[in-house]
Amino acid sequence: MSNSISTSRFTCTLCTRSRSYKTKCGLQRHETIKHKEHNILPSHILPLPNYELDHVKKVIVWEIQKRLKKHHRTVGNQVFSLHCSENAFVGIFGKYLTRYSPCGNFYQCHFSGDNSYNILTNIFNDAMWGERDYGNGQLSWVKLVDEMNCNSRTELYIE
Numbered sequence: 001m002s003n004s005i006s007t008s009r010f011t012c013t014l015c016t017r018s019r020s021y022k023t024k025c026g027l028q029r030h031e032t033i034k035h036k037e038h039n040i041l042p043s044h045i046l047p048l049p050n051y052e053l054d055h056v057k058k059v060i061v062w063e064i065q066k067r068l069k070k071h072h073r074t075v076g077n078q079v080f081s082l083h084c085s086e087n088a089f090v091g092i093f094g095k096y097l098t099r100y101s102p103c104g105n106f107y108q109c110h111f112s113g114d115n116s117y118n119i120l121t122n123i124f125n126d127a128m129w130g131e132r133d134y135g136n137g138q139l140s141w142v143k144l145v146d147e148m149n150c151n152s153r154t155e156l157y158i159e
C-alpha cells in the first residue's frame with residue numbers, strides 16, 4: 001500500500017516551456033499576466049450555419065435596443081447577458097477577439113472608438129442596431145466610448 005499525494009497540476013497550454021500550478025487560480029493568474037493578448041481560437045470550435053448565427057445576432061440587437069430607453073435618466077453604461085453557445089459567440093465575434101483564456105474558457109472582445117459602430121453594423125448586418133426611434137423626434141442610441149478618453153468601453157464577454 002502506498003500513500004500517494006495528489007499530483008494533479010494545472011498546466012499552461014500556451015507556454016512552450018512546461019509551467020504548471022497547484023491551483024486553477026494560480027494558472028488563471030499566470031494566464032492573465034503572461035497571455036492576456038492570446039486570442040487564437042481553440043480547435044474545438046465548430047462552424048455554425050449562417051441562419052443560426054443570424055438568429056443569435058437578431059437576439060443580441062433586440063437585447064441592445066430593449067435597453068435604449070427614452071428617458072434621459074437611463075443614460076449610462078448598460079450590461080446584459082444572454083445564452084448562446086460558444087460556437088455561436090465565436091462564429092459571430094471570432095474575428096474580433098481580444099482574448100481567449102483556455103484556463104477560464106472565456107472570450108473577450110472590445111469595441112471602442114470611432115469605427116466600432118460600423119464594425120458592429122457589419123457584424124450584426126443591421127445599420128439600425130444601436131438606435132431606437134420613439135417617434136416625435138425622440139431617438140435613443142448606443143454611444144461607444146473611446147478607451148483613450150474614458151475608462152468605460154463596450155465589452156463582450158462569454159464564459
Ligand SMILES: [Zn+2]
Nearest residue numbers: 012014015034
Ligand atoms: Zn503560460
